Amino acid sequence: MAIEHSNIDYSERIPNNVDLSGNRRLQRALESWQPNYIKWWQDLGPDRSNGFDVYLRTAISVERDGWANFGFVKMPEYRWGIFLAKPNLDRKISFGDHKGEPVWQDVPGEYRAPLRRLIVTQGDTEPASVEQQNHLGATCPSLYDLRNLFQINVEEGRHLWAMVYLLHAYFGRDGREEAEMLLERHSGDADKPRILGAFNEPTPDWLSYYMFTYFTDRDGKFQLAALAESGFDPLARTCQFMLTEEAHHMFVGETGIMRVVQRTCEVMKEIQSEDPKQVREGGAIDLGTLQRYINLHFTVSVDLFGQEISTNAATYFNTGLKGRYLESRLDDDHRLTDSSWPVHLVHDGRIVLEDRPAVTAVNERLRDDYIKDSQRGIDRWNAVLDSHGVDFRFTLPHRFFNRHIGTSAGINVTPQGEVISESEWQSREGGWLPTDEDQAFVGSLMNRVTEPGKIAAWIAPPARGIDGKPWDYEYVRFN
Numbered sequence: 044m045a046i047e048h049s050n051i052d053y054s055e056r057i058p059n060n061v062d063l064s065g066n067r068r069l070q071r072a073l074e075s076w077q078p079n080y081i082k083w084w085q086d087l088g089p090d091r092s093n094g095f096d097v098y099l100r101t102a103i104s105v106e107r108d109g110w111a112n113f114g115f116v117k118m119p120e121y122r123w124g125i126f127l128a129k130p131n132l133d134r135k136i137s138f139g140d141h142k143g144e145p146v147w148q149d150v151p152g153e154y155r156a157p158l159r160r161l162i163v164t165q166g167d168t169e170p171a172s173v174e175q176q177n178h179l180g181a182t183c184p185s186l187y188d189l190r191n192l193f194q195i196n197v198e199e200g201r202h203l204w205a206m207v208y209l210l211h212a213y214f215g216r217d218g219r220e221e222a223e224m225l226l227e228r229h230s231g232d233a234d235k236p237r238i239l240g241a242f243n244e245p246t247p248d249w250l251s252y253y254m255f256t257y258f259t260d261r262d263g264k265f266q267l268a269a270l271a272e273s274g275f276d277p278l279a280r281t282c283q284f285m286l287t288e289e290a291h292h293m294f295v296g297e298t299g300i301m302r303v304v305q306r307t308c309e310v311m312k313e314i315q316s317e318d319p320k321q322v323r324e325g326g327a328i329d330l331g332t333l334q335r336y337i338n339l340h341f342t343v344s345v346d347l348f349g350q351e352i353s354t355n356a357a358t359y360f361n362t363g364l365k366g367r368y369l370e371s372r373l374d375d376d377h378r379l380t381d382s383s384w385p386v387h388l389v390h391d392g393r394i395v396l397e398d399r400p401a402v403t404a405v406n407e408r409l410r411d412d413y414i415k416d417s418q419r420g421i422d423r424w425n426a427v428l429d430s431h432g433v434d435f436r437f438t439l440p441h442r443f444f445n446r447h448i449g450t451s452a453g454i455n456v457t458p459q460g461e462v463i464s465e466s467e468w469q470s471r472e473g474g475w476l477p478t479d480e481d482q483a484f485v486g487s488l489m490n491r492v493t494e495p496g497k498i499a500a501w502i503a504p505p506a507r508g509i510d511g512k513p514w515d516y517e518y519v520r521f522n
């Protein structure tokens with residue numbers, strides 16, 4: 044294997060810390076993928092943004108002080124590259140059948156297919172999210188928000204590079220073919236859709252976007268954390284570095300929704316009413332609509348954890364390819380030979396909690412961690428309501444509400460966790476999930492605001508700006 048550095052070589056066409064120039068074949072392969080990537084960015088990345096100067100962070104090293112370097116960049120000139128966290132030469136596999144063995148620097152032949160599949164699935168989500176968001180620049184509520192959108196987009200693009208590097212470097216010809224396919228499947232495409240459900244859903248407006256970055260990017264956090272435990276060291280180190288960038292994406296979602304809630308509270312105070320109709324007339328998003336958006340985006344994201352009982356997941360765990368959240372900090376045998384885990388299941392139309400072999404329940408366990416983490420934002424949004432003396436409380440719906448993957452797919456469950464009939468679902472669904480009318484209303488608020496210091500009327504300004512700059516800084520220059 045090549046020598047690797049923590050500093051990134053920016054004199055190369057593809058910035059990297061994996062000594063790419065020491066492997067000409069790989070370098071040539073990636074350099075021939077690069078124009079296809081740029082073409083994809085031009086075609087399906089942020090609409091009509093090529094000439095903008097955007098205040099973006101770019102990693103110049105994977106050290107603590109080097110990964111967040113700010114400056115104005117035109118997005119097609121962003122230095123997408125290949126950055127792996129520093130190696131730990133003594134690292135051992137920490138779970139599964141190979142626990143205690145040195146981590147792999149190459150792909151173990153017998154695990155090649157499932158490993159490739161995990162990398163492809165992860166890689167597929169990254170460009171999908173850019174495609175889902177490509178039209179949002181036309182309706183941004185402020186320059187600050189526009190900049191954050193673009194930051195997330197370029198980083199998702201880089202996360203695609205991260206997976207494409209692994210495919211090219213370790214999977215030969217089929218890896219190269221998979222890398223091509225990552226640019227050929229498209230979000231919502233009837234013939235060649237993205238692999239996972241949530242990544243084919245539209246992100247029609249900025250409320251959906253904040254919900255997506257809060258709930259769906261958080262799936263990214265948990266999946267990347269599980270892959271960061273992998274026995275395949277290049278994957279683990281790639282994901283470790285990706286996680287440093289992921290935090291900002293969830294921050295955009297959490298604070299975005301918080302600012303919407305803040306504005307709604309201000310309007311309710313001004314008009315002395317919490318009546319949804321009057322709140323909407325006041326130009327804010329009523330709390331019921333916000334709850335329905337939470338319900339939708341939470342459930343679509345919860346589906347991303349797969350089946351409650353999964354032999355795929357057990358195989359990934361046993362073979363050392365994908366661990367649990369913070370695997371090395373868990374206090375057990377890390378093999379799960381005799382342990383069990385409580386799993387929500389549906390039996391004879393009833394929801395039950397039953398112990399199942401833990402190794403088959405690792406998807407569900409990751410979902411448990413995710414749900415716990417998701418609750419934190421709900422608590423913060425409720426604290427905003429509290430500080431305005433508003434009684435309403437946001438809640439996460441039951442994990443079986445509105446599911447399309449897993450044991451509750453196809454049964455109707457209320458947000459409170461009651462199983463109901465199809466006809467009852469039909470009559471009550473509009474109270475739980477965004478209606479056409481909700482979406483039309485939210486859509487009607489989406490007008491582009493790009494003057495520094497100005498912000499759309501449905502959202503409060505952020506508490507602070509980016510990189511120590513004021514929030515009303517000119518983060519995007521249109522030229």
Ligand code: BYC
Pocket residue numbers: 161162164165168169172199238239240241259260261262263264266267346347348349350351352353354355356365406448
């Ligand atoms: N949609 O045994 P199961 C991110 C399929 S987000 C469609 O549970 P497994 C990001 C499944 O493929 C993180 N199909 O499967 C966020 C399987 O198919 P086969 C993305 C689904 O493999 C925002 C079958 O159902 N990373 O980074 O244990 C912006 C049986 O299911 C879905 C990853 O997901 C679904 N939702 O679990 C940008 C990590 N769920 O085998 C980026 C890599 C399941 O019957 N992926 N199926 O043909 C994985 O670890 C696994 O593939 C999954 C699925 C956890 C997703």
